[in-house]
Amino acid sequence: MEQQARYGVPIICTGVGADRLTDMVRDNPTRYGRTFRVMHRSSELADVTNAFIRDVLVGQLHLTRFAIMVEDDVWTKYLSDRWRVAVREAGGSVVFDDVFSSQTTDFAAMLSRVRAADAEYILDASSKVPSALYLKRWAEMKGPLIGAVPTGAGTRKYYDEIGPAGIGVNSVGTIPSEWNPLTTRAAKWHREYSSKYGDPEYTSAYSYDATYLLRDAIVRAGVTEPAALVKALEQSDHSGVVGRYQFGPDHHPRFGDGFRVINMVQYQFPDANGYRVVWPRERSTGEFLFPSWYAGPAKTNKSSR
Numbered sequence: 446m447e448q449q450a451r452y453g454v455p456i457i458c459t460g461v462g463a464d465r466l467t468d469m470v471r472d473n474p475t476r477y478g479r480t481f482r483v484m485h486r487s488s489e490l491a492d493v494t495n496a497f498i499r500d501v502l503v504g505q506l507h508l509t510r511f512a513i514m515v516e517d518d519v520w521t522k523y524l525s526d527r528w529r530v531a532v533r534e535a536g537g538s539v540v541f542d543d544v545f546s547s548q549t550t551d552f553a554a555m556l557s558r559v560r561a562a563d564a565e566y567i568l569d570a571s572s573k574v575p576s577a578l579y580l581k582r583w584a585e586m587k588g589p590l591i592g593a594v595p596t597g598a599g600t601r602k603y604y605d606e607i608g609p610a611g612i613g614v615n616s617v618g619t620i621p622s623e624w625n626p627l628t629t630r631a632a633k634w635h636r637e638y639s640s641k642y643g644d645p646e647y648t649s650a651y652s653y654d655a656t657y658l659l660r661d662a663i664v665r666a667g668v669t670e671p672a673a674l675v676k677a678l679e680q681s682d683h684s685g686v687v688g689r690y691q692f693g694p695d696h697h698p699r700f701g702d703g704f705r706v707i708n709m710v711q712y713q714f715p716d717a718n719g720y721r722v723v724w725p726r727e728r729s730t731g732e733f734l735f736p737s738w739y740a741g742p743a744k745t746n747k748s749s750r
Contacts, residue, residue: 450476455674458482458518458654462490464522467565471695479675481696483658483687484651485707487523489700493707494524494568494593495531497615497724501709501733502590503535506743512541512564514555514579516571524570524594531577540564545574552579565743570594570668577606584610587738592711598655601717603646609715613736614624615723618710621650621686624720624730625710634686654685 446469449456456479458466458679464486466549470475502508510615512531515521526543532539556579559567567589569576576595583591583609592615597603600620603611623633634653638645662677663669683690690698698705709724713734721731735744 446477446480449480453479453671454676455479455671456481457659457678457733459484459651459655460558461749462487462523464488465519466522467496467697468480470697474694478696479514479671480531481678481692483618483685483690483698484648485657485705486697487510487520488527489707490594491531492700493617493709495527497593497709498528498531498537498568499535500726501724503537505733508565508590508743509537510540510563510565511537512559512567513539513543514541514559514567514569514740515544516574517544517546518572520572521570525568528568528593531603547573549574551579552582552588553586555579556582556588560586565592566591568593569597575606577603580607580611580614583735587736589736589741590615590739592745596647601639603712604715604717604719607712612711612715612719613711613713613739614713615709615711618644618720618722619647619650619687622718622720624718625708625722626728627687627706627708628684630684630686650685650687654683654690657685658690 446466458480461482461484466480466482467486470480481704513525513528529539543555543558569591570593576597594617618625621627622635623632626632638649644676658678658681661683662674662681662698666673666677679692681690681692689703691704692698708722710720711723711734713719713731715719718719722729723731723733
């Protein structure tokens with residue numbers, strides 16, 4: 446951000462989640478007003494996962510005991526802070542709350558502590574640490590229900606690394622595809638991208654949309670001079686594969702119905718495309734599914750409904 450302010454070159458961020466970046470643009474537009482972001486920010490991930498906690502985990506499954514297990518980073522702090530409030534407001538309690546470093550490779554001890562705390566659900570978040578590291582151990586230990594923002598979940602790579610053992614894991618669904626139809630263009634984009642480049646990363650669709658946002662801004666501005674591009678980007682109204690983009694005064698795109706949305710997906714079938722949207726109800730393509738070995742109170746509660 447400081448270098449961008451120094452050189453005055455517009456930038457479109459496609460892989461950063463911390464809310465602080467948006468705050469910097471809002472609080473000091475003269476210095477940072479050439480920064481735009483197309484990717485979700487942490488508070489949006491929190492809004493989605495908090496609603497999932499309220500509507501599904503507590504409201505439908507009647508879970509009350511939660512564990513928070515996140516990578517030690519700036520963007521995850523936004524999530525864990527909001528999760529504590531959401532769990533409390535929904536009538537539950539946080540019985541385990543800890544961070545792990547980006548160098549962690551063995552999660553047996555942490556997951557044993559989660560189990561000892563008698564947690565019913567694990568809210569997780571990772572980026573630098575592949576979620577496969579702890580989800581493999583979770584499956585071996587047959588741990589509590591799990592899933593919030595695990596990196597890699599929702600991709601072919603996840604299936605290749607976890608396989609059928611990962612059935613029942615929940616995740617924010619930010620990659621547009623046939624099984625996560627964020628827009629009407631999602632399925633076609635995912636097929637064509639995968640056939641040419643392989644498994645998309647969580648930034649792939651955002652980077653694709655950012656390229657066309659920039660292209661459209663250049664066409665409308667008629668020049669590539671920085672100030673003109675900034676003005677053109679501010680006036681964007683672009684329908685991408687992730688959603689519709691209109692930037693606010695803080696240069697963050699609008700979020701919600703009619704613009705960008707994020708679904709909660711669950712890995713339900715033992716194949717690379719075995720995901721289904723389980724929340725929100727109006728966009729769901731499947732019901733919440735329990736791991737085959739799970740026999741906890743949530744399953745009893747749901748089956749009795």
